[in-house]
Amino acid sequence: MRTSLLDYAGYACPVEGLGPGRRGILWVRGCGRRCPGCIAPEMWEPGEALPIEPLARELLPQLAGVDGLTISGGEPFNQAAALCALIDRLREDVDVEVLVYTGFLLEELRAGGGDAAALLDRLDLLIDGPFMESAPNTRRWRGSDNQRVHLLSPRAGRYAAEAALPMPEPRPLQVQMVTPVSFRVIGIPRRGDVAAYRQAMAALREKVQE
Numbered sequence: 001m002r003t004s005l006l007d008y009a010g011y012a013c014p015v016e017g018l019g020p021g022r023r024g025i026l027w028v029r030g031c032g033r034r035c036p037g038c039i040a041p042e043m044w045e046p047g048e049a050l051p052i053e054p055l056a057r058e059l060l061p062q063l064a065g066v067d068g069l070t071i072s073g074g075e076p077f078n079q080a081a082a083l084c085a086l087i088d089r090l091r092e093d094v095d096v097e098v099l100v101y102t103g104f105l106l107e108e109l110r111a112g113g114g115d116a117a118a119l120l121d122r123l124d125l126l127i128d129g130p131f132m133e134s135a136p137n138t139r140r141w142r143g144s145d146n147q148r149v150h151l152l153s154p155r156a157g158r159y160a161a162e163a164a165l166p167m168p169e170p171r172p173l174q175v176q177m178v179t180p181v182s183f184r185v186i187g188i189p190r191r192g193d194v195a196a197y198r199q200a201m202a203a204l205r206e207k208v209q210e
């Protein structure tokens, strides 16, 4: 299960709205689920896997000043072994609280055992279940209301009340410039706003390219 390479698209820190408090967010690449309305279709295709050690060294100074690390995608459990290695490396220096978003259900992951179970053992919080465009998104931290927040570690128990709250309004959203002509929305927009953001970004892209 040891691996020293992770296929990831980038990270940002600090962000709000993707788990408790202010956090770092790491996006991994590769997801075959293809949920309609996915906010991150650019994460579907795998890319080049990169060494974990330099990533850990970049993340560590930033994580020292926030409440934890959120890992999203893409599908993090497609790279469970690599994420175990990353979390272990980070925790050599900082006992970072880790939240993962997954399209799988906790029960499926537990039944599968192996690397997925090893990753679950390392997590504080898991937000599980496929993104459903047809479901409302009114519940804190969830992309759609069918998703569930699991408090997996004893220290995550303090979030039980907060996890049951509705999404704060206005929603905490950030935009990260990925390249001069591409942008990433960080956070969970209201239904319908995703299309508006895409339109605004396409217009901005055209302007930058002029």
Ligand code: SF4
Pocket (backbone or CB within 6 Å): 031, 032, 033, 034, 035, 038, 039, 040, 041, 043, 073, 074, 075, 102, 103, 130, 131
């Ligand atoms: S599981 Fe997540 S990343 Fe994959 S398609 Fe669905 S919403 Fe997008």
